[in-house]
Amino acid sequence: MTMTFTSFGLHRGSRWGQVKHQFAEWRRRAVSRYELEGLSDQTLRDIGLTRCEVHRESAKPFWMA
Numbered sequence: 001m002t003m004t005f006t007s008f009g010l011h012r013g014s015r016w017g018q019v020k021h022q023f024a025e026w027r028r029r030a031v032s033r034y035e036l037e038g039l040s041d042q043t044l045r046d047i048g049l050t051r052c053e054v055h056r057e058s059a060k061p062f063w064m065a
Helices: 007-011 015-037 039-048 053-057
Strands: none
Touching: 007 015, 015 053
Protein backbone atom coordinates (compact mmCIF):
# COMPACT_ATOMS: atom_id res chain seq x y z
CA MET A 1 0.00 0.00 0.00
CA THR A 2 1.37 3.40 -0.99
CA MET A 3 0.52 6.56 0.93
CA THR A 4 0.72 9.96 -0.70
CA PHE A 5 0.88 13.14 1.33
CA THR A 6 -0.12 16.49 -0.10
CA SER A 7 0.16 19.94 1.41
CA PHE A 8 -3.54 19.82 2.24
CA GLY A 9 -3.07 16.58 4.13
CA LEU A 10 -1.04 18.39 6.76
CA HIS A 11 -4.07 20.19 8.17
CA ARG A 12 -6.61 17.43 7.89
CA GLY A 13 -8.58 18.66 10.93
CA SER A 14 -9.85 21.96 9.64
CA ARG A 15 -10.58 23.67 6.39
CA TRP A 16 -9.33 26.93 7.90
CA GLY A 17 -5.97 25.25 8.55
CA GLN A 18 -5.79 24.27 4.88
CA VAL A 19 -6.57 27.83 3.79
CA LYS A 20 -3.94 29.30 6.15
CA HIS A 21 -1.38 26.80 4.91
CA GLN A 22 -2.10 27.68 1.27
CA PHE A 23 -1.80 31.42 1.91
CA ALA A 24 1.49 30.85 3.72
CA GLU A 25 2.78 28.83 0.76
CA TRP A 26 1.78 31.54 -1.70
CA ARG A 27 3.49 34.17 0.45
CA ARG A 28 6.65 32.05 0.68
CA ARG A 29 6.76 31.73 -3.12
CA ALA A 30 6.26 35.47 -3.64
CA VAL A 31 9.01 36.36 -1.15
CA SER A 32 11.41 33.77 -2.58
CA ARG A 33 10.93 35.07 -6.11
CA TYR A 34 11.41 38.66 -4.97
CA GLU A 35 14.63 37.74 -3.17
CA LEU A 36 15.85 35.76 -6.17
CA GLU A 37 15.55 38.88 -8.33
CA GLY A 38 17.80 40.77 -5.91
CA LEU A 39 20.73 38.36 -6.13
CA SER A 40 23.86 39.49 -7.93
CA ASP A 41 24.97 37.90 -11.19
CA GLN A 42 27.93 36.35 -9.36
CA THR A 43 25.65 34.73 -6.79
CA LEU A 44 23.35 33.44 -9.52
CA ARG A 45 26.35 31.89 -11.28
CA ASP A 46 27.38 30.27 -7.99
CA ILE A 47 23.98 28.58 -7.64
CA GLY A 48 23.78 27.69 -11.32
CA LEU A 49 21.08 30.08 -12.54
CA THR A 50 21.06 32.58 -15.36
CA ARG A 51 19.42 35.99 -15.22
CA CYS A 52 16.98 34.75 -17.89
CA GLU A 53 15.91 31.84 -15.66
CA VAL A 54 15.41 34.25 -12.75
CA HIS A 55 13.22 36.52 -14.87
CA ARG A 56 11.17 33.55 -16.02
CA GLU A 57 10.67 32.33 -12.45
CA SER A 58 9.90 35.81 -11.14
CA ALA A 59 7.26 36.38 -13.81
CA LYS A 60 5.19 33.43 -12.57
CA PRO A 61 2.05 34.27 -10.58
CA PHE A 62 2.32 33.55 -6.84
CA TRP A 63 -0.08 30.60 -7.06
CA MET A 64 2.01 28.79 -9.67
CA ALA A 65 4.66 26.35 -8.43
